[in-house]
Amino acid sequence: xAPSPRRGRRKDANALPSASSTFWAVMILVGLxxxxxxxxxxxxxxxxxxxxxxxxxxxxIARQTARCACKKGQIAGTTRARPACVDAxxxxxxxxxxxxxxxxGEGCDLLINxxxxxxxxxxxxxxxxxxx
Numbered sequence: 001x002a003p004s005p006r007r008g009r010r011k012d013a014n015a016l017p018s019a020s021s022t023f024w025a026v027m028i029l030v031g032l033x034x035x036x037x038x039x040x041x042x043x044x045x046x047x048x049x050x051x052x053x054x055x056x057x058x059x060x061i062a063r064q065t066a067r068c069a070c071k072k073g074q075i076a077g078t079t080r081a082r083p084a085c086v087d088a089x090x091x092x093x094x095x096x097x098x099x100x101x102x103x104x105g106e107g108c109d110l111l112i113n114x115x116x117x118x119x120x121x122x123x124x125x126x127x128x129x130x131x132x
């Protein structure tokens with residue numbers, strides 16, 4: 001009869017550290033939570049950067065970058081002076097005022113070359129936004 005193979009423990013059998021299954025379950029849940037929280041909900045936006053330059057008198061130049069998770073047929077735009085997902089047709093046709101970019105009570109007008117819009121407050125103050 002042939003000798004039976006040795007049934008001892010393999011040297012590489014304990015490659016992973018010994019830990020309870022609860023520990024590993026918690027680690028997996030934490031990883032999923034971190035991955036989920038970094039994702040935006042569909043149809044929402046967040047401001048990533050905001051830079052203001054007030055070096056010129058009576059004039060402030062602001063630049064902001066937003067990150068959006070828009071639904072199909074939508075694209076990043078501006079609604080009520082906040083980043084938002086808007087109908088892609090508005091952006092393609094450059095009819096900026098259709099996305100309601102100004103605050104409540106402000107009037108919206110397209111710039112002559114359709115490169116942006118102005119929001120006019122009741123007191124006469126004008127805010128100009130250009131798209132780049």
